[in-house]
Amino acid sequence: MEQDGSTLKPSGIRGDKDASGVERVPGLLRLFAPGKALAVALPLRGGELELGRGSPALGEAQDPRMSRRHARIRFDGRRFWVTDLGSQNGTFVDGEPVPAETPREAQRVIRMGDSLFVPCADVNPLEQQGVVTRNGFVRGPALQTLLEEVARAARLGFPLHIHGESGTGKEGVARAFHENGPRSAGPFVAVNCAAIPQTIAERLLFGARKGAYSGAEADAQGYLQAADGGTLFLDEVVELDLSVQAKLLRALETKEVLSLGAAKPKTVDILICSASNKDLRGLVASGKLREDLYFRIGRPEVTIPPLRQRPEELALLIQREVQQVAPELGLHISLVEACLLRPWPGNVRELLVETRSAIQAALMQGAQRVEARHLSPSAGTAFSAAPPPLPAPEERVLPREAPSRARPIEADERARIEEALRQQGGNVAATARALGMHRTQLRRLLERHEIAIPAGNELE
Known part of the structure; x- marks a missing residue:
């Protein structure tokens, strides 16, 4: 990251080339260290990287809540796989805990201790250009x-x-x-x-x-x-x-x-x-x-690429907003992680508005830091029609002999779910986050209304 004149340009291995002929460098974007937003490229040398407390790749921003051998990240040319190495505080992939020694594909964000990482097929742009903050604006x-x-x-x-x-x-x-x-x-x-x-x-x-x-x-x-x-x-x-x-x-x-x-x-x-x-x-x-x-x-x-394609800016944008609105508050990792897991259809404008709302909620509750619990459940998610009102209790009682039938799903709602599934590659957990619902709720909708998962993908 470059800020106020400083630039970080770590070295890394080179892989295939992009459309302009520049070699791609698969790796991780480290976007949060204990209590601090940042934007650092961690290339995967040889397609693999092991991280833990004291790892040279983490530089000066070490994380005391990471184990010495915390997790291994591997890139197979198409996907990133995370394996927890028996860490004390656990590893979380896309918001869910990963069992030890069980590889799990990572698509959005990886949490180890108090650090957040985003898998990236090419960290070369961040290596070469960093993230700059000029005139109060964050530019990846x-x-x-x-x-x-x-x-x-x-x-x-x-x-x-x-x-x-x-x-x-x-x-x-x-x-x-x-x-x-x-x-x-x-x-x-x-x-x-x-x-x-x-x-x-x-x-x-x-x-x-x-x-x-x-x-x-x-x-x-x-x-x-x-x-x-x-x-x-x-x-x-x-x-x-x-x-x-x-x-x-x-x-x-x-x-x-x-x-x-x-x-x-x-x-x-x-x-x-x-x-x-x-x-x-x-x-x-x-x-x-x-x-x-x-x-x-x-x-x-x-x-202009949407914010969801510029994750290296997100944590810095949130941190800047907290410092401007309520500098006495700290920034908790849970807030940044929750924001990285959401698609933000309203982009930077929506992110800043919702961050300010979360800050206000933290202040009203007398909290010392802004956390995910202060963020609105609907923030950063796709808009959807309000659910119909519940019927009166007597209307909800079915005749004893009548079979239970699911309410037909609206055509536009079906289309919205199918499009979200397509964008998330058929990953139900990621699709649920994009739609602002729990994965169990989404899985029930898919089964009840016979909505097909894109070919070649599992429910998880």
């Missing part, structure tokens, strides 16, 4: 690489489109685009197009002259004029009406803005950055985005 290798691409586009004066799930930090990337561009000294104007009522979108974007409509008692500057000499960031630009898209395209191509009620256009000099969590080409095909506007703003494009 994936974001660093993306921001370098963003900076190149900005310096060349290109427009930029940012694609990413909700909460991944699209506006932060847009600000980096502005700061690295030729108009960084000018204004940065961020516009949430999804929040603009269609009836006034044209007036807000392009401005209006006095008397242009009833109630226009003075000239009103639009967003494009406000961004003159700087950068205009159009978040969810695809939400604009097609007629407004046409006028926006003309303004971008001519660099002239004609306000409502104006006789002459005004020249503007702006750099355009747009963003969406939707696929632009699909929207063009469905007629919701003008093809000519797509070719004006849709390239180059960068995609």
